[in-house]
Amino acid sequence: MITSNLNWTNLAKSKSLMAERNHDPKSIAIWACGIQMIYQSGRQNFQVLKGIDLQVRSGDIQLLMGPSGSGKTTLLSILAGLLTPTAGRVMLLDQNITQMSRQQLAQFRLRNIGFIFQGFNLFPALTAAENVEVALNIKGIRGRRARHEAEIRLDQVGLAAQKHLRPRDLSGGQKQRVAIARALAGNPKLIMADEPTAALDSTSGHAVIDVLRKLAKEDGATVLMVTHDPRIIDVADRILHLEDGQIQH
Ligand SMILES: Nc1ncnc2c1ncn2[C@@H]1O[C@H](COP(=O)(O)OP(=O)(O)O)[C@@H](O)[C@H]1O
Numbered sequence: 390m391i392t393s394n395l396n397w398t399n400l401a402k403s404k405s406l407m408a409e410r411n412h413d414p415k416s417i418a419i420w421a422c423g424i425q426m427i428y429q430s431g432r433q434n435f436q437v438l439k440g441i442d443l444q445v446r447s448g449d450i451q452l453l454m455g456p457s458g459s460g461k462t463t464l465l466s467i468l469a470g471l472l473t474p475t476a477g478r479v480m481l482l483d484q485n486i487t488q489m490s491r492q493q494l495a496q497f498r499l500r501n502i503g504f505i506f507q508g509f510n511l512f513p514a515l516t517a518a519e520n521v522e523v524a525l526n527i528k529g530i531r532g533r534r535a536r537h538e539a540e541i542r543l544d545q546v547g548l549a550a551q552k553h554l555r556p557r558d559l560s561g562g563q564k565q566r567v568a569i570a571r572a573l574a575g576n577p578k579l580i581m582a583d584e585p586t587a588a589l590d591s592t593s594g595h596a597v598i599d600v601l602r603k604l605a606k607e608d609g610a611t612v613l614m615v616t617h618d619p620r621i622i623d624v625a626d627r628i629l630h631l632e633d634g635q636i637q638h
């Protein structure tokens with residue numbers, strides 16, 4: 390297969406050539422090369438990803454689609470540095486995350502990636518605003534600055550009026566929106582989302598799509614998202630289809 394023969398040096402060369410052509414060395418935010426993933430359960434090996442190459446341009450909204458069980462969540466987790474692939478390399482914002490230590494990777498994720506994964510994981514004892522503030526505190530933003538940004542983020546997802554409510558007083562869609570406000574806090578350059586609107590009512594869904602679109606188009610964030618939501622397909626720049634462990638062209 391041509392793609393798996395493409396080594397990392399060649400990829401880096403072709404990348405710099407491409408950057409020269411575009412006069413923009415930062416035009417690719419996410420690079421992956423030869424990603425393979427084999428899960429082991431008991432004595433059985435199961436290859437979910439069979440050599441994935443992909444690139445996502447800065448400021449793009451790129452979607453990852455494919456049937457259930459095709460490996461979308463696995464691939465997204467690898468690209469986000471949450472899961473180590475069996476083979477292959479990942480480069481995020483011009484940094485090779487495959488070579489990073491656990492600690493470096495944790496720092497990198499904290500600084501650069503906003504995660505919108507399933508499950509809200511909100512602190513039940515904290516208000517919506519405090520849930521966002523805590524995330525900012527972890528990123529080194531404290532006090533009045535954190536309070537101010539938390540308000541802005543909640544306003545962005547349409548929850549300005551609910552900022553003093555605790556998770557038990559919010560609907561499922563509202564909780565998901567708090568989780569999204571929290572993911573966006575601190576302005577991550579990369580946003581990785583796994584079916585962010587799947588469990589949302591239509592108002593929440595629209596609010597979320599609008600925020601993601603603005604982040605990409607106005608703030609230049611790069612959004613990589615697993616979704617089947619036709620409203621998101623409308624605003625996407627590119628769509629990749631994953632099937633049988635490979636990207637279908
Ligand atoms: N931790 C794991 N151990 C073993 N198999 C797994 C694990 N995670 C996912 N799988 C299997 O890998 C395949 C792809 O899963 P997943 O990436 O969640 O697909 P998708 O998100 O497209 O539905 C599925 O068959 C799933 O059962």
Ligand SMILES: [Mg+2]
Nearest residue numbers: 461462463583
């Ligand atoms: Mg999934």
